Amino acid sequence: MEFTGTGIGQGVAVGTTVRMPDPLPEPHTASSTRTPAEEAERAGTSMSAVARDLEERGEKAGGTASDVLEAQAMMAEDPSLMQLVMQATDAGKTAERAVYEAFASFRDQLAAMGGYLGERAADLDDVSQRVIAHLSGVAAPGVPQPDEPFVLLARDLAPADTALLDLDKVLALVTSDGGPTSHTAILAREKSIVAMVGTANALTIDDGTAVIVDAAAGTVTTDPSADAVADARARIAEREQTASAPVTPGALADGTPIPLLANLGSGDGAAHAVELGAEGVGLFRTEFLFLDAGDTAPSVDEQTEHYVRVLSAFAGKKVTVRVLDAGADKPLPFLNDADEQNPALGLRGLRALRAREGILRDQLAALAAADAQTEADLWVMAPMVSTVEETEYFVDLAHEFGLKTAGIMVEVPSIALLAKRAFAASDFASIGTNDLTQYTLAADRLLGTVASFQDPWHPAVLQLIGAVGQAGAEAGKPVGICGEAAADPLLAVVLVGLGATTLSMSPSALADVRLSLARFDGDAAQHLAQIACDAADAASARAAVTDAASSLQKD
Structure with a gap:
């Protein structure tokens, strides 16, 4: 029997x-x-104890897991939750029942929001279970520890468990709930764990069932045939051989260089990205520095110190820094905390920075200071640019601060359609496929009810990317991809065929994308891109390219 879901990565x-x-x-x-x-x-007492335990787990795990578990620890001691707990205990309820009801109330609110915030509901469930277990004097439910390696089946997996999985024992994760932005998915990507999320009816699979988990195909096959097992093991061996081979620069089969870059949110992951073969940074998100700052923006000196740490890890390599991208799902009290009915279409990105230009100027000053102290090739870009005038404004301001290479993110269809004129002012463009898909398909990326529209394989999105790629080629300007689409190995080939000159992704995806690019030459990439653009919808584009790819691969 075959079960389908969303595969994380290309593993089997x-x-x-x-x-x-x-x-x-x-x-x-x-x-x-x-x-x-x-x-x-x-x-x-129990909420505090759980918070400390989560913090300790985070310190042990490091990386993204540390940030995730720190956020969970904050949930455990959230004053609003404690207030709800006290209201329940004042009504005569036990601490266990009060905690259960308080967390369930918050969980329901998040679940109703859908999308990224909806997927945080599972985190609240986990914290609630841990607090109740501590109150009851029993062990919190966690990952089983059998003697032999196994495939773990779960409704969803808590960050505290995912962060500390024994990778010598857990061969793969399969969850019935969650999506590509759930913490299970995020941490699975970081740890390069074979994973399937949102796998319908996965919990009907019995314990001890032989399975093949194929993240690339998005399938879980129970009781597979001997031939299927042999094929899967051959693929596993090929991936292991690729992972152990010397890291080479990204390139097509005909030798055309396609630099593979890393998406980073802090300096902590820089060294690991280099180990995995990142040739630079295609997207350094600076908003996390601001989100941790409280009610005031970080000072120029504080920012400079942070940027120096990142740039120093990539001496001689390109580091593309996105200036503060706040608003929508990332409101900041010192930038824009006004209540907007539709914040995704409101004062966000560069629009918000122009309204508080002092914050933008401080950030550019800090970046210029960090650039002067390091040897990386610093590029800066503005988020959510929608007009040529905005392009000119940002590029001119960045140059005013002595920053040599300034560009824009293409996330709004209007600037994609005006790419030729935008390139007259901009040094480069980087396409954020997540938001470009959202705005092209008019489907809020945080809203679960329209999650099916969030597919960068859609021909409308690909045609806009192609327009930017063509404009960049005509202007002799670089065009990067820094959205999640670049991490899809086959879609990465299509993006190159549409004119992308660099691809940036989660470091764990670099090996799969590097291997995929090496199988196709430039003509094949362009042919696959045309096939995708000619399709009627995302599903048929993906299917048509998949069917055609096998005959176009180079030995």
């Missing part, structure tokens, strides 16, 4: 299944025999 695994244990039972509703103050104190 063969093994037998082990299911996550069931969650703790719902706490009883009987009134407490303790005083409300005693129950509130019990709850507070």
Whole structure:
């Protein structure tokens, strides 16, 4: 039998299944025999204990997992949640029941939002379970520890468990819930774990079932044939051989160089990205520095120190820094915290920075200072540019600060359609496929009800990318891709065929994309791009390119 879902990466695994244990039972509703103050104190003590445990797990795991678990620790001690807990204990409920109801209330609110925020609901469930387990004096549900390697089946996997998985034992993850932006998916990518999320009916698979988990195909096959197992093991061996081979620069089969760059959110991942073969940074997100700053923007000196750390890790290589991209799902009190009915179409990105130009000028000053202290090739770009006038404004301002290479992100269809004129002012363009897809298909990327529209394989999106690629080629200006689309190995070939000159992605995706590019020459890439653009929808574009690719690959 075959089950389908969303594959994370291109890996494949063969093994037998082990299911996550069931969650703790719902706490009883009987009134407490303790005083409300005693129950509130019990709850507070356990919430603090869980927060400390999550922080310790984060310190041990490092990387993205550290940030995720720190966020969970903050959930455990959220004052709003504690207030709800105290209201419940004041009503005579036990600490266990009060915690259960308070977290469930928050969880329902997040789940109703859908998309990225909806996928954070599972994080609240995990924290709630850990607090209730601590209150009850029992072990929190966690990953089982059988003696032999296994494929883990779960409804969803908590960040605290994903972060510390024993990679010698866990061959693959399969979850029935979650999506490509869930923490299971994020951490699976970072750890290069074979994973399938949103796999319908996965929990109907019995313990001990032999399976093939094929993330590239998006399938889980139960009781596979001997031939299927042999094929899967051959693919595993090929991937291991590729991973152990010396890292080479990204290039097509005909030798055309396609530099493969890393998307980073902080300086902590720079060294690991270099180890995995990143030839530079195609997107350094600076908003995390600002999100951690509180009610005021970080100073020029604080920013400079942060940027120096990143640039120093890539001496002699390109580092493309995106200036602050705030608004929409990332509001900042010192930039734009106004309540907007549709913030995705409101004062965000460069629009918000122009309204608070002092913040933009401070950031450019810090970047210029960091550039002077390091030997990286610094490029800067503005987010959410929609007009030629905005392009001219940002590029001129960046040059004013002595920054040599200034460009724009193409995330809005209007600037893609005006790419030829934009390139007259801009030194380069980088296409953010996540937002470009959102605005082209008029489908909020954070809204679960329209998640099916968030597919960069859609011909309308690809045609806009092609227009930018052609304009860049005519102007002799670079065109990069820094959205999630670049991490899809086959789509990466199509993007190159549309005119992309660099690809930037999560470092864990570099090896798969490098291998995929090496199988096609420039003519094949352009042919596949045309096939995709001629399709009627995303599904048929992906299917048509997949069918044609096998005959166009080079030996």
